[in-house]
Amino acid sequence: MEEQFLQPEVDGDYNLLMCTMGVSVSKHLVDEHFTVLWANDFYYDLIGYPKEEYEATFHNQCDLFFARNKAGWDTIVEAVTNALETGKSRYDVFVQMERKDGSLIWTKITASFTEEVYNGHPIAYTVITNVDDMIQKRIEQTIAYENIPGFIAKYKIRKDGSLGLLDANDKFLSFFGIKKENISTFPTFSHLTEKSRIVLDEHIPLMQKGEPVHFVICSRNKNGSYSWFQLNGECIGCVNGESIYIIVYIDITDITEQRELQKKLEEQSQLLKDALDFAEKANQAKSDFLARMSHDIRTPMNAIVGMTAIAGAHVDDHERVHDCLKKITSASNLLLSLINEILDMSKIESGRLKLSExxxxxxxxxxxxxxxxxxxxxxxxxxxxxxxxxxxxxxxxxxxxxxxxxxxxxxxxxxxxxxxxxxxxxxxxxxxxxxxxxxxxxxxxxxxxxxxxxxxxxxxxxxxxxxxxxxxxxxxxxxxxxxxxxxxxxxxxxxxxxxxxxxxxxxxxxxxxxxHEKAFDEKIERPELSVLVVDDDKTACLSTCNCLSEIGLESDWVCSGSEAVAATRKRHKEKEDYFAVIMDLKMPGMSGIETTRQIRSAVGPDVPIIILSAYDIDEYETDARKAGANGFVAKPLFKSKLLQILRRFLEKGEVRQVIEPVKFSEVDHSGKHLLLVEDNDLNREIAEEIIGSTGVLVETAVNGQDAVDKVMQSAEGYYQMILMDIQMPVMDGYEATRQIRQLPRTDVVNIPIIAMTANAFSEDVANALNAGMNHHLAKPIDIKALMGVLSTYL
Missing domain, CATH: 3.30.565.10 (Histidine kinase-like ATPase, C-terminal domain)
Incomplete structure (x- = not known):
């Protein structure tokens, strides 16, 4: 029985066929040696031993054959054991087998278990195939796959445009922090920058068609840093209408960063060149500006110096002195505007200009x-x-x-x-x-x-x-x-x-x-009253009529004096006189004054006529009143002003000129005491003269400490106001104000302290108020503003 298994009768044609196909067929015991019971001729050709030598050397025991190839033997044992333990009827395994000449070849062993038993051990039929060429190529590909200077990944391009990751080399997996078993669930291209995502989306339609693609992307790695890659993709097949791509990632970060650096250097170089050009132009502009300023400043200064000399030489000629003073004032105002603009520009360029509210x-x-x-x-x-x-x-x-x-x-x-x-x-x-x-x-x-x-x-x-x-x-x-x-x-x-x-x-x-108010909504609500608007400017007529309508009055308008006279005569004849006439001063043909005269002649004294003008009315007021005008209003005419004017006529009052300058010599503040704090003798003299003209008793202090002492030594309520300079020796105006407010007396809490200083910017106003002052006047002093402050606080 044993001899039969060792040397079975095998069909010669079958053995020849298996050898011709390059396939080893053998029968083994499933024992500790995997003993060979029988093998065809190719089995021995495969391992390079003649049958007799193999049997004499290894006694048909496979473990002895694999004695110098322990890794290969362990692989076989593990495969057989796993198959038996899991109840499988077969196993497949790839192992290297050592030939007689010492070379190693890769083989694929496929074995099937049978129900046959010999000496108590199962029998297995085994087919061994020489796959050395295939495995060597795979190894070479793997080595290239893992050692290429970049990453390799295999993708499926889905019909909906999304990409599925099928496989990738270790470098790819390491870069993104992916585990091999999680490849299929990794969200592909989820680490791209926004611009790179757009680039990828542009190439997906090409990949869906199976065309080669080449593009550059920037992607974030597992650590959060970014790298640049050149992607080269080729279609290697199609499954169910979806392209399969191998994409090679070539790291070009260093090259890209060099390009970016070069680009930045070029941009910075251009910026520096532009800045240099701008600076040169700015310097030239400032040089031209200084040259102009030298001329523009010297021009009014020459007028001031020259007119002062002329006035001094003609002190007894009052008309000549008056003319010189007028010209000195005009030149001084021009010089002041030049200085203010230079200071303002300096503030703006340094970012120190502040806006007040x-x-x-x-x-x-x-x-x-x-x-x-x-x-x-x-x-x-x-x-x-x-x-x-x-x-x-x-x-x-x-x-x-x-x-x-x-x-x-x-x-x-x-x-x-x-x-x-x-x-x-x-x-x-x-x-x-x-x-x-x-x-x-x-x-x-x-x-x-x-x-x-x-x-x-x-x-x-x-x-x-x-x-x-x-x-x-x-x-x-x-x-x-x-x-x-x-x-x-x-x-x-x-x-x-x-x-x-x-x-x-x-x-x-x-x-x-x-x-800081709701919309103006006051009204007269007298629709039975009608007003005639006369102006050669149609838009001005419509604007005034719209205001009249909004406050509840009807209106008509005409664009000439002759039309106005005709309209008022007609209404008078019908005994439906206009409630009032609003008349533009200057009109072509018939002026507002002449029109007023003719209307007054036609309708009598009962219809109020208001002269409206964008010009100085002073020189026309006498003639206008003689012509029959009842009041004078300066343009622009706003709703609130219009309402105020017409209400006065309803109350039988007379409208006075809205802008009526007050001469400071007419103001009387006699009996009031004022402390003027000023360190400059000339400025102090000017202020004393102007303020004293109102009847105020002016006392002076030459610095902040002097001011504190004088207030402290005065009786309670003695001073009704303090005008305080800021920049002074010994103690400045801010500190003087703070110390005065802290004096142990009751009047210093409420006494008005007014800053009168050349510190004229918005932050200077804020500093004055923060120090405890009530108001701020900038030098050179605006006399009208000074008179307004005196009237407000005295």
Whole structure:
């Protein structure tokens, strides 16, 4: 029986077939040796031993054959044991077998267990195949796969455009921190930058078509740092309509960073070059500016010095002295404006300009500006129109001085750069009030010289002036528009300019301002009363009529004096006289005064006629009253002012001119005691003279300590006011104010202390108030403002 198993009768054709196919077929006992019971000829050819030598050397015991290849034997034993323990009928295993010449070849062993038993051990049939070439290629590929300078990953490109990771080399797994068993669940390309995600998405349609792809991405690794990769992908097959891709990642981080560094260096080099060009241009502009300033400052200084000398030489000629003083004042104001603009520009460039928050009325502000510019408008004989639209919030909060500065600068430029007999239009409109803030739009239009296109790009740059021989004689620093632009931007607004050379200019300012009241909604509610509005400016007529409608009155309007006379005569004849007539002063053909005279002649004295004008009414007041005018109002006409005027007529009162300058010599504060604290002798003399003209008894102190001593030594309530300079020797005005407030007496708590100083910026005002002062006056002293402060506190 045993001999039969050792040398079975095998079909010669079968054995030949197996050898021809290169397949080893053998029968083994499943014992501790895996003893060979029988094997075909290829079995021996495979291991390189003749059958007789194999049997003599190893006694058909496989463990002896694998004695020098323990790893291979352990692999076989583990595979057989696992198969038997798990109840499997077969096993497959790849192992290396050592041939007689000492070489190793890779083989695939496939064995099936049978129910046959020999000497108590099961029998297994085994097929051994030479797979050395295949395994060697796989090993070579694996070595290349793992040692390529980059990563390799295998992807499935799904129909919906998403990518599934199928396999990857160890470098890829290590970079992203992926475990081998989690490959299928790893969210592919989830670590890309936003721009790289866009690049990938652009290439997915190509991969869905199976086309080769090459692109660069930037991806984050498991530690959070980023690297740059060149991706090269090739389609290797298609499963169920979905492309399979091998993608090679080549790390180009160093190259990319070098490129980025080079790019940054080039950009920085360009920035430095631009900065150098800008600095050179700025230096040249400042040099030109200083040259102009030397001329512009010396011009008014020459006038001041020269006129002072002339006045001194003609002290007995009162008219000549008066003329010199007038010219000295004009030159002084020009010099002061030059100095203020230089200081403002310095503040803006250093970032130290601060905006204050003052409560003011927009109508009054603009009216003040118009009054201040009256003489210039008159000298150049300009026609000025003012349009107001949709103004519901007149009382607002903002830096009134800076806003005045901006608006004055633009109005002044319009007057200066518009040839004589020009036209200037100012429009104001409130837009989109929301959450306590309204956007006020100011438009300034003129038909003056205009600007060339090349200067429009530079108009808001400091130290720039238009290169135009036609305006070379007009004085200016080239700072006004730059300062105005900076102030408006600090307020959160914007300023724009449109201009056509030789035709005119239009400035538009958008200024957001907080309002501290509800919309103006007071009304007269007398619809039976009708008002006639007369103005050659149709827009002005419609604006005034709209205001009348909003306060509850009916109105008609006409654009000429003759139409006004005809309309009033008709209503008078019908015994339905107008309640009032609002008449523009200057109109072509028949003036407002002549129209008033003819209306008064036609309808008698009962219809009030109000003269409305953007010009100085003083020189026309006498003639207008003789013609029958009842009152005078300065433009612009706001709803609140219109309501006030008409209510006075309802109460049978008379409207007085709204802007009526008060001469300080008419103010009487006799019996009041005031302490003037000033270290400069000349300034002290000037202040004493001006303040003393009101009847106030002025006492002086030469520094802060002197002021503290005088207050401390005075009786309770002796001083009704203290005017305090800031920069003084011994003790400055801030400290003096603090010490006065802390004196052990009752009157110092409420005594008005007013800063009167050349420290004129917004932070100086804040510092004065923080020190305990009540108000701030900037030098040179505005006499009207000083008189207002005296009247307020005395």
């Amino acid at each position: 003052d409560e003011f009325n927009i109508g009054e502000l603009l009216q003040d500006l118009i009054v201040m510019m009256q003489s210039e408008i008159k000298n150049k004989q300009h026609k000025l129109d003012i349009h107001v639209s949709g103004l519901h919030h007149e009382n607002v909060v903002g830096d009134i001085q800076r806003i005045k500065q901006v608006l004055m600068n633009i109005i002044s430029n319009a007057i200066k750069y518009t040839p004589d007999n020009g036209q200037i239009l100012i429009s104001i409109e409130e837009k989109a009030p929301h959450d306590g803030i309204a956007n006020y739009e100011f438009i300034f239009e003129d038909n003056g010289r205009g600007m060339k296109p090349d200067f429009l790009d530079k108009i808001f740059q400091p130290f720039e002036r238009a290169d135009d021989h036609g305006i070379s004689s007009i004085q200016g620093t080239g700072l006004g528009m730059a300062i105005s632009h900076s102030i408006i931007r600090m307020m959160g607004g914007d300023i724009q300019v449109e201009s056509e050379y030789g035709k005119g200019t239009r400035f538009t300012i958008h200024m957001p301002l907080k309002y």
